[in-house]
Amino acid sequence: xxxxxxxxxxxxxxxxxxxxxxxxxxxxxxxxxxxxxxxxxxxxxxxxxxxxxxxxxxxxxxxxxxxxxxxxxxxxxxxxxxxxxxxxxxxxxxxxxxxxxx
Amino acid sequence: xxxxxxxxxxxxxxxxxxxxxxxxxxxxxxxxxxxxxxxxxxxxxxxxxxxxxxxxxxxxxxxxxxxxxxxxxxxxxxxxxxxxxxxxxxxxxxxxxxxxxxxxxxxxxxxxxxxxxxxxxxxxxxxxxxxxxxxxxxxxxxxxxxxxxxxxxxxxxxxxxxxxxxxxxxxxxxxxxxxxxxxxxxxxxxxxxxxxxxxxxxxxxxxxxxxxxxxxxxxxxxxxxxxxxxxx
Numbered sequence: 264x265x266x267x268x269x270x271x272x273x274x275x276x277x278x279x280x281x282x283x284x285x286x287x288x289x290x291x292x293x294x295x296x297x298x299x300x301x302x303x304x305x306x307x308x309x310x311x312x313x314x315x316x317x318x319x320x321x322x323x324x325x326x327x328x329x330x331x332x333x334x335x336x337x338x339x340x341x342x343x344x345x346x347x348x349x350x351x352x353x354x355x356x357x358x359x360x361x362x363x364x365x
Numbered sequence: 366x367x368x369x370x371x372x373x374x375x376x377x378x379x380x381x382x383x384x385x386x387x388x389x390x391x392x393x394x395x396x397x398x399x400x401x402x403x404x405x406x407x408x409x410x411x412x413x414x415x416x417x418x419x420x421x422x423x424x425x426x427x428x429x430x431x432x433x434x435x436x437x438x439x440x441x442x443x444x445x446x447x448x449x450x451x452x453x454x455x456x457x458x459x460x461x462x463x464x465x466x467x468x469x470x471x472x473x474x475x476x477x478x479x480x481x482x483x484x485x486x487x488x489x490x491x492x493x494x495x496x497x498x499x500x501x502x503x504x505x506x507x508x509x510x511x512x513x514x515x516x517x518x519x520x521x522x523x524x525x526x527x528x529x530x531x532x533x534x535x536x537x538x539x540x541x542x543x544x545x546x547x548x549x550x551x552x553x554x555x556x557x558x559x560x561x562x563x564x565x566x567x568x569x570x571x572x573x574x575x576x577x578x579x580x581x582x583x584x585x586x587x588x589x590x591x592x593x594x595x596x597x
Contacts, residue, residue, distance in 0.1 A: 267404045270431040274421060275411040277439035283468035285450035286461075294454055297584060304583030305451045305576055306480035307546050308553045309444065310536050312575035313473055315554025316561060318529040322522055332526040333533060340537040346379035349537075353530035354386065358523035365519065 322357060325364050332357035373490045376478050377497025383474060383531035384415075384501035385508070386524030391418055392509020393521060398422050402510055409506035413499065414472065415528070417441040420568060441569030447576050448476040457485040463492075470495030474528065477535045545586050553579040 294302065321329035332353035340349045388409060395405035400422075408418050417438040424434045449471050453464075460467065467488075475498050479486055513521075539546050553575045560571035 271407045273435040274438045278414045278442045281443050281446035282471040286453045286464040300584035302451045304580035307549045308576045308579035311550035311553030312557040312572045316558040321525040329526045336530040336533050340534050346534040349534040350530045357526045361519050
């Protein structure tokens with residue numbers, strides 16, 4: 264395969280650009296209320312679209328495995344909160360279901 | 366150790382734990398695609414963007430040239446433009462001096478944690494969080510490339526759920542507090558599903574359209590909350 268370094272640098276540039284430019288644009292300016300409300304909704308909207316529908320294809324051979332893992336995260340997370348146990352537990356549950364299915 | 370540092374590590378460790386398995390998968394795939402160890406390492410060290418790294422490997426295998434892959438990366442990562450726009454309203458005065466460093470580490474998961482942290486974001490908190498994420502991503506990539514062959518396949522497969530679980534776990538406290546948040550999350554996920562099924566947008570743009578539409582709709586509902594906060 265050809266040298267990939269130029270490709271990697273190009274990818275780095277187009278990744279860094281969109282991450283940086285808003286900081287340069289908005290710094291030190293007060294945003295209008297409507298824009299502020301919009302920005303406030305970005306996290307929830309983004310996370311929703313990042314999880315769904317991707318998660319249904321997280322274990323392509325057996326979608327039920329990933330869904331079971333996420334069910335654990337949902338139930339444990341609502342019950343006790345935290346992040347480490349919900350994350351590690353979801354991997355364990357997914358592993359277990361994949362193991363049973365094979 | 367100050368409270369801020371402790372909080373940052375508490376928030377950073379889960380990201381580390383979520384990134385290691387995803388990065389291991391990237392390392393394994395890279396090796397399978399025949400790219401060198403250095404190139405694989407540089408992908409993670411210099412680009413530092415999960416989804417687009419995986420997509421780049423796929424496209425390389427299809428024989429696409431660098432121009433097409435870079436354009437795809439731009440499209441896929443453009444959602445971070447919106448995430449940075451949000452974060453730029455949240456970082457503290459001192460942290461502003463470090464925007465060039467902070468911007469490098471704006472990943473989906475770092476953004477998600479930062480966005481639900483209360484109050485202004487300090488440079489200490491942001492940097493510890495981003496370093497946890499970065500070190501997890503790099504160490505996982507290296508581990509995957511070197512050790513990939515020794516890990517049982519079923520284990521690496523089940524690790525695919527880790528990032529989704531991480532995002533969900535970050536989101537849950539927010540969901541518990543507000544029904545509006547639940548509705549927006551589900552609406553965004555449904556819209557994304559529909560857009561992907563329609564297959565009219567390039568990779569990564571379905572998420573951008575979802576953010577734009579759902580956050581616009583949502584802004585009408587939260588306008589009152591925002592006002593409350595300003596008044597506090």
